Amino acid sequence: MAGMFGLGAGWANVPVLNLLMGAPLKVAVGTSKFLLSITDTSAAWVYLNKGCVIPLMAIPSIVGLMLGSFVGVRILAVAKPKLIRYLVIGVLLFSGIKALLKGLGIG
């Protein structure tokens, strides 16, 4: 999913770049992924040096995410931008509702 949508920590990146700034959707996804690769790298070093990385959990997550990203990017290359846009909106709505329910102590 992250490979297709350019998501990660920057949930707002793709909608801002695409819907507000008018960048083509696939360019927005690529830009989002690229900038996250840099900011997340700096964060990874900090956590590593703070002793806050548990390899038992981190390694399967990293390998799974990276392999998923490779697949997602290839799907993105052939997918219709409209489909990706609706999927991004759907994922954002889902995560927003989940966060709201959690904040309200429901579910």
Place this chain on the structure above:
Amino acid sequence: MGTRESAKASPEQMLYADLLFYGCWASIFIMVITYAVYVSGLISPHIPLDKLPHLWRLPVNDFLHEANAPRGWGWALLLGRGDYLNFMGIVLLGAMTIIGFLTLIPAYIRKKDWPFLVIVILEVLALLLAASGILGTGGH
């Protein structure tokens, strides 16, 4: 310059992308091997596997204390232990962005592309600062 031509990736972009691509696969390969070594118990870990589920429920400071987790680059001294061995792949992955940007510096100097050169140097400095262990908070 036409739109299609201007949209083509420059040689510098291709160099960075290729380096990152092969570095990522090398990291994945290393991580799969070291993880197999870790979970199989071939090399004893610094934090025993059976203690981990208890430890990861603790607040961060208690976790670090109870696990006797190293701070700063102290993990490098523990690379011989099963769990910290896994850091080799993670560190290679973390270093790839820095290595990728470093390879771009001579290319941008040759092209006399000063704005991109400044951006790349600043990126390298920011990443080196994060890797140095001086910073105390995450990137996002």
